[in-house]
Amino acid sequence: MSFRFSAVLLALALPVAAVETAYAQQPQIEQVGAAAQANLNALVNGSPTVVPRGSVEATKGSPYADNRWLPARLRMTNNVPLAPVPLKYDVLNQRLLMRPVNRPNDSLQLDDRLLASFELEEPALTATGTRKRLFRRFTEAPVPTQRTDYVEVLHEGKYALLKRYAKALRKADFQGAYSTDRRFDEIEDKSAYYLRRPDGTVVPVKLTLKALQAAAPDLAGALKAAPKSSSAKTDAEWTAVLAAADK
Template sequence: MRNIQEFTLTDPRAVPGQAGLHRFARFRNLPDQAGRVDFLEVLHDAGPYALLKRSGKSLLKASYQQAYSADRPYDELVDATDYYLRSPDGTFTAVKPTTKSLVAAIPPVLQESLRAELKKTPVRTETDLVNAVSQLNKLAAVSK
């Protein structure tokens, strides 16, 4: 396991013309997992900033016995997806697929210009987040 640095999975259900490859790379010292090594999917890494994704599952316990409960009589496994922005200095910041979260994760020098770019197309989905990081990398290249 120590020798594996990255691997690629092919999605057999991918629609022709769309990317069916998912590249995973090894990362260490994520914000919530100091000292632990984890494989994350690399969504975008063409520039100084990289967008990474950790997919997992979370257990949602049954909640049906109190007066204002969620009326969920069974335990349920739900998707738990975490996104991380890796900055040029190698630090990781947890981000959500929102404009506010992404803008807060970058240096103040780039915040206003990225916020102006994202007013046209706000970040709401994973695809929007990938496109926003691509724009961030363009802005970072211009500001150098």
């Protein structure tokens, strides 16, 4: 069972157990301003609807950019104030799910047509404090149909390193004489990276030293000299390499 919302920013509510049962519940987020909370409260009216689901075995992989409910601040194109809410980015289904603090057992699908960007806040793991992750529209995408998609801004300076999340569902295959006998659906990661140059052009790029040097030839020497440029593997490590070169 789920709940469909007709308000401006909410279209669909699903019970949390139906959306995700394997992750720990995050603490509630402090509300900011009576007007922001009033706007959020006004978005939780609707009527029930049925959402079909089911699979042969448990699906492998995750549809989310991050499996956790993380505190998020939303920036709207119409500047309507909103209280911060726990959020998940469902990449596979291209939707944002939020959990309102006054309905902690529901997940609500955000109607994001008026959303310009959102910022996720990760819990503090060290003394350096929380980490903020900015997702915005891919307005400069080389492919016009992708310009309403979200990209995570990994680095922003003279150059910008952007990550466009993408997922693909690989269905179970166990019927027929030529099946692979795979009895589970699998969600595969198809994410891609882009480098925005100072002239505004955007090019796809792989996270390797040679690929970054080719995409940003004026940074070639600085990239090679950056700490850990020869051993970087993760998004965070390559972000640090580019940040060191792009001063």
